[in-house]
Amino acid sequence: MACCAALLPCLAQADQPVHQLGEVVVVGVTPLPGLDLPLAQVPLNVQVAQADDLQQIHGQSLTDLLARDFQGVNLTQSQGNPWQSNLYFHGFTLSPLQGSPSGLSIYLDGVRQNESFAATMNWEAIPDFAIRNVALIPSSNPLYGLNTLGGSLVLTSKSGFTDPGGSFSVTGGSWGRIQADADFGAHGDTFGFYAGIGSDYESGWRAHSSSRVQQGFLRLDWHPDAATAIALSYAGTHATLFGTQTLPVEWADTPAAAYTWPDHFTDNINQFNLRGTRELGGGWSLQASAYLRLSQSRSFNSNVNAYDGYDDDGPLGYAVDGPFDGASVGQYYYTGLSPAYDPRNPGATINNVPAANVLGNVHTRGYGASVQAVDDSEFDGHRNRLTVGASLDGGSSRFTQYGQPAYFPYDVAQRGNTVGLLPFELDPMTAAATGTRSYGVYFMDVLALTDALHVSAGGRYDHSRIGVSDLSGNEPAIDGRNSFHRFNPSLGATWSLSARLNAYLNYDEGMRAPTPIELECADPAAPCALPNDFTSDPPLKPVVAHTFSAGLRGTLADGRLHWNVSPYYSRVSNDILTIHTGGSAQGYFANVPRTVRKGVDAGFGGQSGRFEWQVDYSFVAATYGAPFAELSEDNSSADRLDAIQVRRGDRIPGIPRQMGTLAGEYHFTPQWSLGANLRACAGQYATGDENNQDAHGRLPGYALLDLDLHWRPVPALTLFVQVQNVFDRRYFASGQLGSNVFDTPDRLVDTNGPGTSTLFVAPGAPRAWFAGLQYDFGRRLD
Template sequence: MNARILFATTMLASGLATAALAAEETAASVVGEVVVTAQKRAQNLQDVPISMEVVSASALEAFHAEGFRQVSVPNMNVQNIGGNDVIYIRGFGSPSQNYSFDQAVSLYVDGVYAGRGRQFMAPFFDLQRVEVLRGPQGALFGKNTAAGAISVVSALPTDTFEASATGIYHFNQDGPELFGYVSGPLTEQLSARLAIKARDQDGYMKNAGQGREELTNKQFLARLTTRYVANEAFDYVGKVEFSQSRQRGNVTAAGLLTTEQTPRKTRFTTDGPLGEAGFDTIAWNVAGTGTLDLGAVSFVSVSGFSSFKAKHTNDFDQTIPGGGVTPHTVSNNYPEYFQQWSQEFRLQSPTGQRLEYILGAYYDNAQYVVDQYNYYGIAALGEFIMYSHFKQQSESWSVFGQGTFHATDSLRVLGSLRYSHTKKRGAFSVRSLLGPFPFRPITSANANISEGDVDPSITVQYDVTPDVMVYATYGQGSKSGGFVSNTYATTNATFVFEPEKSENFEAGVKSTLADGRLVLNGAIYKTTFDDLQVSTYNSNVQSYIVGNAAKASGKGVELSMTWYPTDNFDINATGAYQDVKYDDYPGAQCLASQPLTECNPSVPASVTANNLRGSPLPNISKWSGTVRARYVAEVSDNLQMTTTVAVAGRSKYFNSDDQSPLYGRQKGYAKVDARIELSPPEKQWHVALVGTNLTNELTTSGSFRLPVPVTTVSRALYWVEPPRNIAIEAGVKFCGASRAPPPASPLISRGAEAP
């Protein structure tokens, strides 16, 4: 199923829903209010002038999503290459190959900034919801949100006793997964929630050299959350989370350079000198959010501490396309350490007055260390091991404010402004542990960065009717400069890359129609980046080149629909189109499609003169969309069957840095998931059969050309994504008697989840 057809189907579903309004004669308000905190307050999603998607906990749990790669949001995609996930929104993100990149799409978990993907190994663990905010969010979120922001909100302790346990067995990946929580009041003022998750699974890649399935995955997570409500004026939520993940193997598969992508589920590797391939991570995350009502204003404090230790070893499929295997010629190993402290204070006015405001200040301090070990076994020259060490200390602070002026009952003007200051100190050094390596000099680099950014935004919002709102907004975002952390031959001259800036024009509409049975939202936008931070692999020098592209821009359309035609049937459909290109990129690495007369990668002057103006960015699909339908059928008075079917797809895209039209292009696809669940209406227990990627679409998240002389036969390498998986699930839930809930704070809402 082509992703463009999926988009058309989405739009058709929206049209049919609109046409059905004339026939809809019900006064029932079915689509519950979706409460979000995208503007640092609890608000109805339909009142927020931002193009965003909200994914509820039930939607995430339905198909066992544990990370962003399992979530389908149009104009958002996730690339995984070499063990690091990178999120792209509206075509922009920060490539994973330079480990010290701050991300252009920032992750916030319970209000705490997460600058590194390994801080939260399974971010979708016992949640309320996930909010995906498209476009720059520099004014209110601030910290490196040039392309967008994602806010993950954990589940809170309940005001009554509640407990749940769920077991899942994955047949295709051969292993169990267990999740459970217990929650409830400890005293009249204090409540707590303890959640635990564990999994032990085999992988989906057959490694003939190791005689096992890869990636094997052993994972354990635990989170304790407490909530203290002294009275109606004070509310404090504290959280401590521990996660440990141990994975063995890799998912690279070799392919031909002369054909389109042909990913396989088989590979061959032997353990190299750097040890067994795999990923090991231990992380701690602590957060505290307090709200004090002072009458005329509320004071909010958000404190965070996060740290992790990680090590991952990459090996690459030794299979020669067409037959045979090569010796183990290349592997790498990356030990990492990270620690971050952060603090935010806010003063928030009450809502419902002519001028509402938020004033705040933010501070964080972080340390990051990454070592790199590279093994090369070159037949004509021997064996070599290169080592690099990178250390960075960073400190940032900012002040920000937002005001909402209610010009009339229907017209609002929002203005936001943030000033951020960042300091970084970095050091890089290289040694040869076995060599000397003939292709890389021994270098070192040191530098300091001190920079300030101003990110404004202004929005005009108008209620056409009580159920239809339109808005227009202009906003800017920024991402701090940084250092090249893991590229050999780096010197002071190439160590520092510049900050990037973005600006966004957006107009949208949000509507709730048919007495609450239909929600239709849409937005159009244009986003421009200056000094876009890039990292591309140059096969001719076997190295990643890090720097800035002068200008890039994207424009597009985003649409979403939720429709309840009957009380037991609902449809959710989303679709997006985007066109993202470099506007000016002098000195860019050569593309595989460029003839040598236009750009010769072995001639430095040719590369210096190369400009990719007008070329698309990698990892970008023009079309993407989802359709999800759920039907609840009564089997008997005490039993119901819930059937959910979801289809998500995207059009073709380049996922190699050289944008090869053969080995570097993933064709368009649509993946189908389905879930059939039996339960009583009150959900005291349930059993379910769950299938993901039922059509067994074999796709890749990344690719590149492994060149000679680091391998005896140059070949393509693909990072293969999961194929079809069937799982069975069973769970029980216990609930106690209800009592009056504690008051909700301006930050932490007790509102309904997204449908």
């Protein structure tokens, strides 16, 4: 509710001079802080929240906050792990999973958090306890650079100047969850210090889905004089996340079960950021930053091998029971070869087993720098704010994958456990080095034609270079260099029709370049394992989004009520989508000529006495804008070549068309309050059903109710109890078409064929309860 309530002071003060911004809530509209504007002068439906809002969530708070309180946001957990959530906003995706199309950018203190290797987002890298402000900026705002197709999530951290004092919190409850964090900040006349640590563990509600995350954050600030501010910060994360895949819909009565296991991801991230601001006089100011980001990730994936049909002789030179051939990893030839696979003696046919494990390692060194100048001087007697800037973001990665033949034990309790038959290969399946470097130059000018009318114009030129080099000596064809460049404009206007009514209109263009993974896995004739191995593939085109936004926002009843209506239309050219060809295990990337996202966000809320409330509704029509054909062998409407025909207007899978939230909190006394949050999502199509013709149809919609009770016996201490999914509703968060190889009685692996095509679903979490406390000391307590 706080994100919409923040509009109130901005609208009331929309006609104030720019130099009085300290009296109103402001948002930054450039990557570096500096161009800060009242929300009523920003021609977009920007949603904001503060640290207090994060503290009310008591979970994986950033993603939970976005899903609960922000319009147009939906969250799914296809891996069954709360730290590996896929975030959808206006039909665009921000995900930690390699192979997911990235359409949103994210910044922490001006540093891009999208991983350079695959543009993914590791949510565990964000120290939630250290976040001071959150802003979700919609549209294809080019100032935020690559991947900003549908919006940008901008985070700023706490400091010793903004958050002096300390706090400690602990939460426990269902699935063995134990969360704890502590932070402390202090400052003198010129120096400020802030530090915090956090730890999170839970066993997970699904089998084999535990997680452990440890975080640390340190920030030092120096204000040598009134015109200068310098900050040095460090953020570190160590995480081990287990997850499990989607389930055949026929197994929906056992939602906690795992399909195959183990699957886990270990991540170590260290980020250093140095930034500074200097007031130069004459209305000019200068901001600059430089960062170094080091990440090492290790993934272990259990896989069902892809079925491949051969005649009685098998592939050339193939020996089913001969010495292990690394080329057989990922392939299972089932029948037609002699000797046949025997589940009671899996080692006898080492080159024809039904499972494989893949060990992946990615070491990335990211770096960058940016500088911008802001001029606050008047232009022709009108208030004017001009910003010009330049940025460099680069990264180099070493990527290796190792394969291991595996089998599924005959023991009923272990069916689905991919047990390795041999050690991982000494020679990697994939060994490659990738390098990315992106240069950007941008400007933005905001001119007050009158006290009520503001116009903004800007743009950004991006030039990206992506290189891939083979390190194994066996795949020289993957060596290559690609360059992408484009100028993307932005134009907008806001008009305060009265002190209580504001209107805006905006047009943006944004671009994203293909990632190294996408460039090297773009051939439908040679699909890659996901996570990806590298092959030599056709080139991909960059993705370009054209977005129109408009809206009305205002207040009623002397400011006690607030509302907004915010339509948008986004046309995306050459969208890069993941085309799955082997269930969840294989696929390739391809440009789709055009996709369209259009919709509207609307909200209405306020406060009446002791009761606060907010109603939000979002409509998202995400469709394909041009016909195309793709392979989807598990789609019931596929032809004899496993192809489906996608028509213009077919809905993009994974995106609910309608979402709504009803939230309220009643304060019985200054110490006691009870809150409720009802979230509802309409149905969605499964991945693989891009033509919307599969016999399973859409996944059903759902509605979930959460309750939380807060007690504040003394100003410094807060105790709470929270119940999620109060009515224990069973639901599916997402789905994809695939082949169930455990389609025999007692869920034994089918040794006679590739399995049965079906719908795989990601079940949602059941009812859960959590309780905890937070204690603050040395801070101002309202």
